[in-house]
Amino acid sequence: MGNITFKMFFLLTALLGYNFAMAQTGAPHTLRGESQVASVSLNWKSPAEAKTMQWHNDTPYNGVSGVSLNGEIPVLYIANRFDKNDLKEYKGSVIDAISFCNYSAVLEVSLLLYENDKVVREQKVNLENLKLKEMQTIKLDEPYTVRDDVELTVAAKFVHGTNLTFVGIMDRVPGVTGKGDLYSYDGKNWKNVVKGNFLVSAHIDIPAAGEPDGYNVYRGDTKVNTALLTEKATLLKDEPKGTYDYCVSAVYGDKEEKSFPLSLTNTSVEDARPIAVDVRTVVNGLNATLNWKSPILADKTLTWSNGEKGKAMGGTSGTVRKIWAVNAFSSDELASYADHKITAINVMLNSAVTEMRLVILENSKIVYSQQVPAEEIAALEVHKWAKIALTTPYVIDPSAELSYGYYVVHAADLFPGLLDSGPAISGACFISTSTAKPDFDTTVPSWTNIEAAANANWMLSADVEAQSEIKTPVVKDYTVYRDGVEVKSGITGLTYTEELAPGTYTYTVVANYVDGLSSKASASATAMVELPAEYVRPTFTETDFDKGKLSLKWDVYTDLPMELKHYGEPKYKWGMTNDGKDVDLYVGAQFTKEELALYADYEITGVNLYLTDDVKELKVVLCSANKKILASKTATSIKTGEMFSVAFDEPVAVPVGSSIYVGYFALFADGKEPIAADAGPRVTGGDMLSLDGTTWVAYSRIDAEFNSNFVVGAQVRLKGSQKAATTTLRKTAPVNNQMVPLESMSGRSFSDLKSATAFGVNGVVATRATDNKPTIKNFRVYCNGSLATETENPEYTATLNYGKYEYAVSAVYTNGWESALSDTYTVEYKQPNLAPAPYGLSGTLENKNLTLTWQSPEAANEMNYQDKTSGSKAIGLTRSSGVYGYFVIAYDADDLVDQVGKYITHIKYSLSDVYLQTSAIAVFYDRNLVYEQEVDVKTLVAGENVVRLDKPVVIPAGHEVCVGYYVSHINGVKPNMTDEGPAVDGKGNLITTDGTTWRTLKSMNKDLDYNWRISAVLQDADKQAVTRAEEPATTYNLYIDGTLLKEGIQATNYTVENAADGSYTVTAVVGGVETAASNAVIVGVPTGIDKVEDGSAKAYYDSQLQKVVLPEVGTAYIYSVSGTLIKQVMNVEFVDMSDLPAGVYVVRGVLASGEQMIKVLK
Structure with missing residues (x-):
């Protein structure tokens, strides 16, 4: 690229929402440009257009989504960043609004401004009435004045469901790396997407201006245009060498308003x-x-081809088969071709064509085309060069990107575009199958680099002549x-x-x-x-989880390679002669019982090997010292010129107290050299051969000069591992995309091997010296992709709440390098699937006597549209490749006004068939998936299924809520159950298969006028003093802070005399089975713990996340107000309290900086 100060591309469209009563004069703004070999290209925005700070072109093309950290709702930040130099043009300007692309219906959007890494503005967006799939502009409550002594980041934050994928939207032009392509999941750690620029921008508050009469361009104080410009872009040719300030003025009659200057450095031709x-x-x-x-360097022929014929390409679709084939050159590559002209284009085709045009493009635009007459086309001979002179020679512009070639039309099943033998020159040759427009020169083909498909270049060149004397x-x-x-x-x-x-x-x-x-x-x-193979990842040695208590232990076997081997890098190729007949032999390596002693807990999973040439047959083997074949496997995919592995069907435990032979059987032609050997020196046991795979001989006993090891070894792993341990399999370093040839090594006659093996001679094995191993400094424990802790001890314990967790460990070495992660240990800690709880617990406290009342579980609120008295229907969908989807019912925000603050504790869904592949329950806010919980299909029954949520989901204010289930199954199954209608259309019968496109059952077939048999059970929010009465359930148990206070209560009320402070809950016992706990009634009689000063504590409680946030990693202890220890969590920064009933708690954090206490009212 040229000398570009501010690489930015704009769709010149004014932002909406800024109307002014009177037009004034104003300067052009957003002047951008670049210098390329004495040519300067400039573009700018009119004074009448909105002035913005952005790197994108306002055109949505692609998108990314956030990720869920630790099971929370996904969050995504996107940003455009401006450094101090970028901000000089805007210093003192006022940002009064921020724009973003509102593509998907997300849950929340916030707009942010950062100075360096500090947030200086943050404003939540009211999403009502915003349009989707369009740029939206939001006025800032507090405008921001731009400084040029900081780095400014303009960002948008999205909170969205896991079902949405197009959230942060980008354009399709190359990303301005580190500026226009920034994204983050936490607003702190930023990454680059590279492939585009995110659609977020800052709007500058400037006085309204009218359109000018035109524009003038200045180099310093010198005006460079002769006539007034009316376009907002220009190309200046033959600009003088040196560094200059360019600016553009808007002309209003006899008045001019100049833009902020742009400094560019010009290079002469x-x-x-x-x-x-x-x-x-x-x-x-x-x-x-x-x-x-x-x-x-300037030559008479301009080409990328090596002149050697190779494969061919052609058009493969459409009624008219056609291809465009061009060689492409950047202006920087053509710098020595200034003052040159193309006089002819030379073409070599692979097959006949019916139409041909020569084409030359500058900056991807056709600037010259020439139709080849039919008689010349008929005279073309395949696989021979044809020189086609240009009617008008083309003068090469040294400041432009040049492409030249041809467009041809051809018959089906022909491939006229001939390639050379390769390898491809990077970014040099392109193909297109675009249809030419009637006005040929206006065609804009879509180009594809042929390198990936063909690894070759076009048989295509251009004749070039100098127009003056040139010094190369x-x-x-x-x-x-x-x-x-x-x-x-x-x-x-x-x-x-x-x-x-x-x-x-x-x-x-x-x-x-x-x-x-x-x-x-x-x-x-x-x-x-x-990372080199010796930087070994940890391996879990003990994993234990019981009732919320997790214990992990691991080790790093740095002294144990994950491959049993004697060889080094491949150096030689080797074979044998056999009087014109095929050679069949076993090639291998021996490992002694002493070498295997450390591998007692390992198993052999396969064989690694390297072949230098094709073989007719290949089989890998593992043989014991007592001549027993322990495992074998015939290879179905054989590779040459690189290491590859062949796995046994089942792993074999490393034998204890015995030696083994690891190798392969190869059948190859007489005189071939398919066997790879290293550079040596030979290690005893590294050069074993056999005729039958059981009796082995060291080849060095046959050829005393042989001083290498055969490239073959065993792949091993710890017993019980989910996958083979990582092994570094290196390819021989390629040069120009071709393998470095291995040196031939003279082999002996096959008869020599037969003679030697007749004596059953075996070599003596010696242990190879151990290399220096890197040293481990500490370990990093990751949970759900986030760092949980760093520790020097190879163990970790934690107390977990209900949920799904994935743990992995890495080793950090003394040089700072971090190993790959261990295999993942997964914990799924699910709440017991208890039945719905007693409903509406409330209490009255009088003279320290607490009277509690509640209702039976059947009295609980339910969200559903089904007619429970009608019969049922079985419904199934069909798809070509299996059926899956979400089946839900929806409640508008207005429907839920009286339910806000209550919790969904259970979801009920009825099935007519349980022949399912997977199933889950789901909750959506505004069609954003915010909760999903897998359901074991083996637990489902035909009829109603009641599933308890591991984490109850609150009914929020101002949002639509959808509840339901997900199933996947094969075609022909009809699992979904409905009532007999009529449907509450758009609410009781919703379906989505992709999570974003919604339909109703009735819209698919008007006769399917039914509601899904889906219900959501609600539990009241915890309360302080509301009394309700109801008929008794079977029996009830009363708890305080989770401890049983009274069981077997017959009535739906109970009085606790001299009630202690704490959280009171009730469960029902129905048919001998205890239900989940009710909402809590909290008694908050003041205690000494109330004296904790919340305001001075750095820790705080996030009521929305139901977490206590500590200022640093430490150990947290959670107590009831009566002083009972409820939970202890170690090495955490967040304390999840979502699994605790409502009540008053005290959280004590033991931190490196000291202890902190905070009182929490949940």
Whole structure:
């Protein structure tokens, strides 16, 4: 790219909502541009347009969604960021509004402004009356004045259901990395999406201005246009060398208003130097190698092709088969072709065509086309070069991107576009199958790089002539940059290698010339360096979970490689001769009982090997010392030139007290060399051969000069592991996309092997020296993807609330490198599926006597539309590949006014068939999925199923609430049950298969006028003193702070004399089965604990999340107001209280900085 100060693309559309009574004069704004080889392109916005700060082009194209952290509702932040230099134009301006793309109906939106990393504005958006799939502009309650001494971030925060995917919306232009493409899940740790810029922008409050008569462009104080410009973009040619301030003025009669200046540095045509091309990286272990090709220097032929014929491509769809084939060159690649012209295009085709046009494009726009006459097309010969002269030679513009090639129409099943033999030059050749417009030159084809599909280049070139005497520049050397920082200069070759720590790195190359000038940076290449195999991940050795108590222990077997092997990197290829007949033999390695002693708890899962050439048959084997085949497997997929693995059908325990042979059987042609060996030295046991897989001989006993090891080993893992341990399988480092050839090693006659094995000679095994192993500093424990704690001890304990948890551990080594995560240990801690609780518990406290009353569970509120007295219908959907979907009932916010604050504790759904694959219960707010709980299909019955929510869901104010269930099943099953109607259409009969597109059952078929048999059971919010009476249930139990106070109560009321402070709940015992607990009645008689000063505590209670937030990680103790310890949670920053009944609690946090206490009224 050129020298671009502020790379921004705008759809020039004024934001709505800013109308003014009188138009005034104003300056153009948002001036953007770049300089490219003596040419300067500029674009700007009119004074009449809204002035905004943004990196996007206002056009929605793609989207991302938030993630659920620790089971909470997903949150996503998107942002555009502006550094101090970006803000100079806006210093002193006032941001009075923020715009964002309101694409999906989310739960909440907040708008934020950050100075550096500190939030200085945050405003929640009223979502009523906002339009979907459009940019929305929200006035700030408190405008913000822009400073240029901070970094400013403009952000939007979305809270949404797990069913939504298009939430944070981006455009489709390349992301302005680190500025326009920022997203986060917590508003603190930002990531880059790269592929686009997010649609969020700040609106600048400026006086209204009218459209000007036109525009003038200035370079410094010099006006460069002769006539008044009416467009809001211009291209200046032949600009002088140097750095200049450009500005644009709006002309109103005899008055001009100038824009903020834009500084650009221009390079003259004479000083422009071509860049290095085809920059690529190869990673081998910790070594990253950068390879590139020399710059394109002016020549009579301009091409990417190597001239050797390869495969071909053609159009494959449409009634008219056609392709466009072009070679593409950036202006930086063509820097030495200034003052040159293309006189002819040379084409080699693979098959006949019926129509042909030559095309030349500048910056993806057709600037020249020439139809080839029919007689010339008929004369074209396949696989031979055809030179087609241009009617008008094309003068190369050194400031433009150039593409040239052809457009052809051809018959079906033909492939006229001939390719060379490869490999492809990166980003060089493109294909399109777009249909040409009647006005051919207005066609804008959609291009695809052919590299991924063909790894080759077009057999296509251009004849070029210089228009004046040209002095070709000479390359002196190269400078390599990593992540924008110079790492090596004075490189005279075309490659550079360095050792790196694990991570992702971006390289560029600058070509330096003997005249002292240098090129711009090349196109970038990325190297991903992975952690070496010796940085072993932890393995869980003990996992225990019981009644909320979790205990994990692990170890790191740093001294045990995850592969039994004697070999190093492949170096040689080896084979045997057999008088013209195929060779069939076993190649392997032996491991002694001493070497296997440390692997007593391991099992062998397969064999790793490397073949250098094709074989006719391949089978892997594992053999014991007593000549017993322990496992074997015939390979169905055979690879050459790289390490690959063949797994046994079942793992085999490593034998204790015995040696083993690991190897493979290969059948190959006489004289071939498919066996790979390393560079040595030979390790005893590393060069074993056999004729039958049971009797083995060391090849060095046959050929005394053999000093290598065969590349074959066993893959191992801990017994009971879910997957094989990680093994580093390296490919031989490629050069220019071709494998480095291995050296041939002379083999012996097959008869020599037969003679040796007749004696049953076995080699003596020696133990290989142990390499220095890295040292572990500590461990990191992750829960649900978030860091839970760091510890030096290989163990972790925690007290868990109900929910689903996934734990994994990594090892952090003394050099700061972190290993891969261990296998995941999953905990699903579910509440017992108890029946609905007694309803409406209330109490009256008089003279310390507490009188409690309640109702039977049958009296509980239910949300449902079904007619429980009618008969039932069985309904099933059909799909081509299985059926799945959510089946729900909906209540508008107005329907729920009297239920706000109550909790959904159970969901009931009736099924006519339980032949299901999966099922779950679900709750939606405003069609956002906020709660989903899997249901074990083995527990479901035909008829009504009652499922208790692990975490009750509150009825919120101002939101629609949908409740229901999810099922998946095969075609033909009709599990969903309805009443006999009539339907409460749009409420009692909703369906969605993708979570976003909603239909009613009746809309699918007007005769299906029914309601789903779905109910949601509600429980009152906890209360202080409301009395209600009802008929008694069977018997009832009374609890205080979870401790049984009285059981077997017959009536639906009870008086507690001298009632202690605490939280009182009631359960029902129906048919001998105890139900869930009712809502709580709280008695808050003052105690000494009330003296805790909430205001001075740094910890606080978040009533919405039902969590106590500690200022740092520590241990938390939760007490009832009567002083009873209820819960202890270690190594936490958040204390979940959602599983506790309503009441008064005291939370004591033991922190590194001291102790804190906070009183919580829940």
